[in-house]
Each structure stands twice: as C-alpha cells, then as structure tokens.
Amino acid sequence: xxxxxxxxxxxxxxxxxxxxxxxxxxxxxxxxxxxxxxxxxxxxxxxxxxxxxxxxxxxxxxxxxxxxxxxxxxxxxxxxxxxxxxxxxxxxxxxxxxxxxxxxxxxxxxxxxxxxxxxxxxxxxxxxxxxxxxxxxxxxxxxxxxxxxxxxxxxxxxxxxxxxxxxxxxxxxxxxxxxxxxxxxxxxxxxxxxxxxxxxxxxxxxxxxxxxxxxxxxxxxxxxxxxxxxxxxxxxxxxxxxxxxxxxxxxxxxxxxxxxxxxxxxxxxxxxxxxxxxxxxxxxxxxxxxxxxx
Amino acid sequence: xxxxxxxxxxxxxxxxxxxxxxxxxxxxxxxxxxxxxxxxxxxxxxxxxxxxxxxxxxxxxxxxxxxxxxxxxxxxxxxxxxxxxxxxxxxxxxxxxxxxxxxxxxxxxxxxxxxxxxxxxxxxxxxxxxxxxxxxxxxxxxxxxxxxxxxxxxxxxxxxxxxxxxxxxxxxxxxxxxxxxxxxxxxxxxxxxxxxxxxxxxxxxxxxxxxxxxxxxxxxxxxxxxxxxxxxxxxxxxxxxxxxxxxxxxxxxxxxxxxxxxxxxxxxxxxxxxxxxxxxxxxxxxxxxxxxxxxxxxxxxxxxxxxxxxxxxxxxxxxxxxxxxxxxxxxxxxxxxxxxxxxxxxxxxxxxxxxxxxxxxxxxxxxxxxxxxxxxxxxxxxxxxxxxxxxxxxxxxxxxxxxxxxxxxxxxxxxxxxxxxxxxxxxxxxxxxxxxxxxxxxxxxxxxxxxxxxx
Numbered sequence: 208x209x210x211x212x213x214x215x216x217x218x219x220x221x222x223x224x225x226x227x228x229x230x231x232x233x234x235x236x237x238x239x240x241x242x243x244x245x246x247x248x249x250x251x252x253x254x255x256x257x258x259x260x261x262x263x264x265x266x267x268x269x270x271x272x273x274x275x276x277x278x279x280x281x282x283x284x285x286x287x288x289x290x291x292x293x294x295x296x297x298x299x300x301x302x303x304x305x306x307x308x309x310x311x312x313x314x315x316x317x318x319x320x321x322x323x324x325x326x327x328x329x330x331x332x333x334x335x336x337x338x339x340x341x342x343x344x345x346x347x348x349x350x351x352x353x354x355x356x357x358x359x360x361x362x363x364x365x366x367x368x369x370x371x372x373x374x375x376x377x378x379x380x381x382x383x384x385x386x387x388x389x390x391x392x393x394x395x396x397x398x399x400x401x402x403x404x405x406x407x408x409x410x411x412x413x414x415x416x417x418x419x420x421x422x423x424x425x426x427x428x429x430x431x432x433x434x435x436x437x438x439x440x441x442x443x444x445x446x447x448x449x450x451x452x453x454x455x456x457x458x459x460x461x462x463x464x465x466x467x468x469x470x471x472x473x474x475x476x477x478x479x480x481x482x483x484x485x486x487x488x489x490x491x492x493x494x495x496x497x498x499x500x501x
Numbered sequence: 502x503x504x505x506x507x508x509x510x511x512x513x514x515x516x517x518x519x520x521x522x523x524x525x526x527x528x529x530x531x532x533x534x535x536x537x538x539x540x541x542x543x544x545x546x547x548x549x550x551x552x553x554x555x556x557x558x559x560x561x562x563x564x565x566x567x568x569x570x571x572x573x574x575x576x577x578x579x580x581x582x583x584x585x586x587x588x589x590x591x592x593x594x595x596x597x598x599x600x601x602x603x604x605x606x607x608x609x610x611x612x613x614x615x616x617x618x619x620x621x622x623x624x625x626x627x628x629x630x631x632x633x634x635x636x637x638x639x640x641x642x643x644x645x646x647x648x649x650x651x652x653x654x655x656x657x658x659x660x661x662x663x664x665x666x667x668x669x670x671x672x673x674x675x676x677x678x679x680x681x682x683x684x685x686x687x688x689x690x691x692x693x694x695x696x697x698x699x700x701x702x703x704x705x706x707x708x709x710x711x712x713x714x715x716x717x718x719x720x721x722x723x724x725x726x727x728x729x730x731x732x733x734x735x736x737x738x739x740x741x742x743x744x745x746x747x748x749x750x751x752x753x754x755x756x757x758x759x760x761x762x763x764x765x766x767x768x769x770x771x772x773x774x775x776x777x778x779x780x781x782x783x784x785x786x787x788x789x790x791x792x793x794x795x796x797x798x799x800x801x802x803x804x805x806x807x808x809x810x811x812x813x814x815x816x817x818x819x820x821x822x823x824x825x826x827x828x829x830x831x832x833x834x835x836x837x838x839x840x841x842x843x844x845x846x847x848x849x850x851x852x853x854x855x856x857x858x859x860x861x862x863x864x865x866x867x868x869x870x871x872x873x874x875x876x877x878x879x880x881x882x883x884x885x886x887x888x889x890x891x892x893x894x895x896x897x898x899x900x901x902x903x904x905x906x907x908x909x910x911x912x913x914x915x916x917x918x919x920x921x922x923x924x925x926x927x928x929x930x931x932x933x934x935x936x937x938x939x940x941x942x943x944x945x946x947x948x949x950x951x952x953x954x955x956x
Binding site: 337 | 842843845852
C-alpha cells in the first residue's frame with residue numbers, strides 16, 4: 208500500500224513541493240511511528256487495534272493506527288478537530304459501517320476476537336461496546352423507555368420486575384435516579400442537557416456493555432453538568448473499559464489514565480496521562496498541549 | 502462594553518462612515534418597507550380571490566340545499582285504485598306462490614294511474630283554476646307517483662283515505678320560484694305553462710308550497726326524468742370506495758417504498774434512477790394516468806368500465822408518488838442522531854426504523870397521506886377516461902358496480918342541458934365536495950396534533 212502523509216498532500220496542494228523550511232515536513236519521516244510509553248504497572252488489554260486505516264470514499268482519514276486499550280481504565284483520545292480521533296472511536300463499535308462510502312482496513316480485536324470478522328454480528332458487538340454521543344440524543348420516549356429499550360431488544364430482562372430493576376440500577380449508576388425517580392414516565396427529551404447526557408449513559412450501561420465509547424460527551428454541556436459527568440466517568444471506571452474522545456485537555460487530564468494524541472489522521476503519541484501532560488516525548492504533543500496549535 | 506464607548510464614534514461629528522451608514526440605512530429601511538408592502542398586497546390579492554370564489558359558490562349553491570315541496574291532501578281514491586286487496590298468507594299456499602301473488606299484486610298497483618291521483622289532489626286545492634292534466638303534471642316532480650305507489654304497497658289500508666302529504670315540486674317550479682328564470686319572458690319561452698306558473702305563485706304565497714331542506718340531494722342518485730330528485734349519494738359512495746382503495750393500496754405501498762428507499766436501499770445508479778422516475782411521475786398530468794388505467798385495468802385486466810375499483814386503482818397510481826415523496830421528506834427530516842442512538846445501542850436497522858424513526862414521522866406521513874387522498878378524490882380527468890362519467894342511477898353496492906364520483910358528478914351536472922336548474926345544484930355539489938375535503942384536512946390536523954403531543 209502506498210501512503211502519503213497528509214502533510215505532504217496538503218503541502219502539494221498549497222505550497223511548492225520543494226519547500227523544506229516548513230516545520231511539519233521536517234517531521235515527516237516520523238509520522239507513522241507512534242511514540243509509546245507503557246504504564247508503570249501494565250494493565251490487561253481489552254481492545255487491540257493494529258494498523259487501522261479509514262477511508263471516506265477516496266479520502267483517507269486515518270493512517271495505520273495501532274493502540275492497545277486497557278481494561279477498567281479511561282483512555283482519552285485528544286487532538287485538534289478533524290484529526291481522526293472520533294473516526295477511530297467509531298471504528299471500535301463499527302458505527303462507521305453506517306456511513307456511506309466509509310471503509311476500514313487493519314484489525315481491531317476485543318479480547319482477541321476480530322471485530323471486523325464478516326461472521327461477527329454487528330448488533331451483538333454494539334451490545335458489548337456501548338456508545339455515548341457528542342450531543343445528548345435520548346429517544347423521544349419516556350425516561351423509563353429510554354433505559355429499558357436496550358435490555359428489551361436484547362432480551363436481557365426475564366420479567367417486568369427484572370426490567371424495572373435494570374432501569375433503576377442503570378439510572379443509579381448514572382447518578383440520575385434521585386433526580387428523575389418521580390417522573391420516570393415523562394419524556395426524556397424534557398430533561399436538562401446534562402441530565403439528558405446522563406440518561407444516555409444510563410441507557411448505554413443498561414445493556415451492561417464491556418466497553419463504553421464516549422464521543423465528546425461534555426461538549427454540549429455547561430461546566431456543572433460536565434463536572435457531574437466526569438465524576439460519573441470516574442466511578443464507572445471501576446467496572447467498565449472506557450474510551451473518551453475530548454477536545455478539552457483539562458478533561459483528559461482529569462478523567463483518564465491513558466491518553467492518545469491524534470494529529471492529521473495519525474496517532475502521534477500515547478502513554479500514561481500524567482506523563483503525556485508533563486513530559487511528552489513528541490514535540491507535536493508538547494505543542495498541542497501547551498496550546499501552540501489546535 | 503459601555504454605552505458611551507459604543508456611541509462615541511457615532512457621536513463624533515463629521516465621521517464619514519456615519520453619514521454613509523445613515524444613507525444606506527435609509528435605503529435598507531425603504532427596501533424593507535417596499536418588501537412588506539409587496540407581501541401584504543399579494544396576500545390581500547390571494548385572499549380576495551379565495552373570498553370571491555367561495556362567496557360565489559356559496560351564493561350560487563346554498564339555495565340549492567332547499568327545494569320547494571307542495572303540501573296537498575292526497576286521496577287514495579278507490580275509483581282510481583282498482584286493485585284487489587293485498588294477498589295474505591294462506592295455509593295451503595307455498596311461500597313461493599305467495600311471493601308470486603304479491604309481485605302480481607304490486608305490478609297491478611304500479612299500473613294504477615297515480616298521476617291522476619296527484620292531479621286530483623292538486624285540483625282539490627285550487628278548484629277555481631282551469632287547468633289541463635299536463636299543467637298539473639308540470640307542478641310535481643315526475644317520480645312522486647312512485648312514492649305514492651310505495652306508500653300504498655307498504656300500507657294498503659290507505660285505500661279510500663285522505664292523507665296530507667308533502668310532494669316534491671318539479672325542477673321547473675324550483676327555478677320559477679327561486680327566480681332562476683326571467684319571469685318577464687313571453688309565455689312560449691317559459692318552462693312552465695301559464696296555469697302552472699300561476700298555481701305555483703299562489704301556493705307559495707298561501708304557504709302550501711314551502712322551501713324544505715333538500716334531503717334528496719343526499720339520499721338519491723342522479724336522475725334525468727325527475728331532475729328535482731337528482732342527488733349525490735351514488736357519486737358519494739363511488740368516491741368513498743375509491744378513497745378506501747387509495748388508502749388501502751397507495752398508502753402502505755407508498756410508505757413502504759419510501760422507507761425502503763430512504764433507510765435501506767444502497768445509494769447507487771439504480772436507486773438514483775428510481776428516485777428521478779418517482780419525482781417525474783409526480784409531475785405526470787393526471788389524464789395520462791387515466792389513459793394508463795384504461796389500457797391496463799380495463800383493456801388488459803378486463804375490470805368493468807365505470808367501476809370504482811378501476812378508478813381507485815388509477816387514483817392509487819396517481820397518489821403513490823405524492824405519498825412516497827412526502828414520506829421520504831419526513832424520514833429525511835429525522836435527525837441522524839436518533840438513528841445513531843438506536844444503532845449504537847445494538848438495535849438492528851429494522852428495529853431502528855420501526856421503533857424510533859417511523860414513530861417520529863407519523864405526523865408527516867399522515868399529512869402526506871391525507872393530502873394525497875384529498876387530491877385523489879378531487880381528481881376528475883383520469884376518471885373520465887375509464888368511463889366514470891357515465892349516467893348511473895343505481896347505488897354501487899360493491900366497488901365493481903358502475904358508479905360515478907363527486908367531482909365527475911359536478912362535471913356532469915355542469916354540462917346538463919337543464920342549465921338554470923343544475924347550475925345551483927352544481928354549486929351545491931361543489932360545496933359538498935369541499936366540505937368532504939375540509940373534513941379530511943380537519944381530521945389530518947387533529948390526528949397530527951395528537952401524534953405530536955404524544956411524541
């Protein structure tokens with residue numbers, strides 16, 4: 208396969224090819240080499256991605272990303288807009304399948320099982336890997352129905368009381384139950400933005416997924432709601448493997464144990480969050496987290 | 502930013518920008534005023550046209566909902582009704598024989614000169630007036646004699662009795678009393694003979710002729726020999742059958758195709774072609790669908806001519822593109838986040854569509870359906886080509902019986918040679934059709950608001 212680094216593509220389009228004074232062209236040879244720093248105490252790997260590339264039609268959005276996502280920890284994907292972090296996240300539960308013309312190459316494994324195996328049922332996969340979206344998107348149904356929907360379609364509840372118990376527990380885990388316990392049968396879209404997002408998280412954990420993917424879950428929320436969600440993520444970490452895409456570096460620093468920095472479709476660096484924000488190995492990471500670009 | 506800081510550049514006299522902005526402000530304000538004026542003017546014109554149309558129709562059509570009836574004392578004169586008593590069940594008679602005897606008796610009753618009975622009762626009301634039998638016949642609608650016959654068949658005890666009955670006046674009396682004919686015309690150019698005109702005026706003055714609500718308009722089918730009794734029921738039933746066929750065929754098929762095309766079909770050349778074709782079909786003149794119906798349903802499948810079945814099929818074809826396009830539009834308006842939410846939870850594509858996307862689009866689909874159906878039942882041109890402009894005096898019992906439709910009935914009455922009588926009647930039929938449309942739209946609005954409240 209022939210890959211062009213996106214920097215060069217961009218340069219060819221805008222600058223003379225001979226130009227070498229540009230900073231990014233100097234960094235070219237390193238682009239496919241992700242700088243990796245392992246955790247001091249290694250964690251069990253849950254999701255393993257190897258050489259994942261994503262194409263939207265003829266356009267390549269992601270270049271040979273390889274990463275291991277540890278169990279019972281929060282992994283944050285950071286990077287400037289359009290860097291491919293959301294694209295990569297969407298590969299992990301095959302939501303890219305729903306986009307016309309999207310193509311994924313490489314391998315992604317959940318506990319050693321190939322997610323892109325043609326024999327694998329994507330419906331089952333999405334029950335195992337839940338997702339929370341950028342904009343709160345509760346169903347225009349009651350709060351109860353929102354949470355009960357997942358367990359119901361997957362047949363997780365044996366009886367009505369069982370289902371009610373799952374709903375209550377999920378709402379409790381999402382620290383929403385106390386706020387909505389008196390109006391479970393009112394529409395979920397009537398809640399505030401932060402409550403809606405926690406409802407979406409409750410909906411996602413109601414099917415007891417193994418991994419939860421969060422695509423900028425706080426970008427549409429105010430600071431107080433954000434703080435609640437972050438607290439929630441921290442609690443959920445004890446039982447779930449969480450991957451979160453965020454624009455806010457403070458958020459990544461606050462909630463995650465590992466951080467991966469994406470830039471122009473390339474995974475530049477990944478390592479323990481503390482190290483990433485104090486002494487990154489890559490200059491581009493350093494530039495991004497200090498706000499020099501992004 | 503403080504107010505003084507904002508206003509300080511503007512306050513500084515002689516700033517060249519300020520005068521420029523002010524000049525442009527004036528221009529912008531004028532443009533806005535002009536545009537508002539154009540808007541108000543065009544709305545006024547549009548409302549004016551609609552008001553004119555409606556007031557004309559109502560002015561023309563409302564009087565046709567009332568028809569003159571003549572109240573007379575009808576004597577079931579044994580001297581004219583010379584029939585045996587109604588056969589009664591005998592012990593040694595088979596049911597078939599009884600039925601035959603009954604039919605025999607009814608035939609004899611029909612042969613009675615019922616016109617003479619009507620004539621006598623009218624003469625009794627105005628003994629001083631010299632008139633011929635023909636003059637009297639002009640006064641009362643032709644088919645009223647059958648009503649008397651039916652009354653007698655129903656109740657043979659009426660023989661020899663005198664009962665007050667309101668007989669429907671003829672169409673010509675209607676026209677004369679309502680002033681739909683020039684009363685100053687010479688006698689040989691009038692529709693009623695002189696004696697009948699005089700009688701009508703006299704009865705109307707002394708209250709023996711009154712304007713009664715025209716129930717025949719809603720209970721009878723079309724009629725030519727007794728125009729006063731022509732009604733819309735046959736056309737209404739025909740339209741109803743077609744409406745049901747359109748709802749049963751076009752709506753499920755249209756909604757299903759829209760769902761498939763929008764949610765499941767791959768986007769490729771073939772679906773592009775289908776999409777273009779559907780959009781073009783919506784623009785095909787309706788008469789072309791009529792031709793297609795005549796060729797396919799009548800000639801090839803040998804469906805009966807003038808049947809609501811054929812008409813309903815043609816109208817379904819015509820409505821399909823409308824339903825498909827409107828349903829697709831409302832599906833497209835569903836935010837993708839809703840689909841992602843369901844898919845991300847592990848719902849299959851079908852579950853996503855049927856559990857989440859479709860319920861949100863119910864109001865839109867409903868509106869599309871009702872607009873499509875309303876358009877279909879208002880359609881005339883394609884029905885003319887499959888023979889639904891026939892003169893049908895029987896009620897269609899099944900969708901395969903001959904029938905006509907409301908808009909076609911309007912078309913037929915508009916072309917009736919008895920102009921001055923049928924013109925108001927046409928307007929009345931238009932009012933009925935418009936009421937049906939308004940009722941459909943009202944249902945759509947009520948249902949839509951109900952669905953929206955639930956969602």
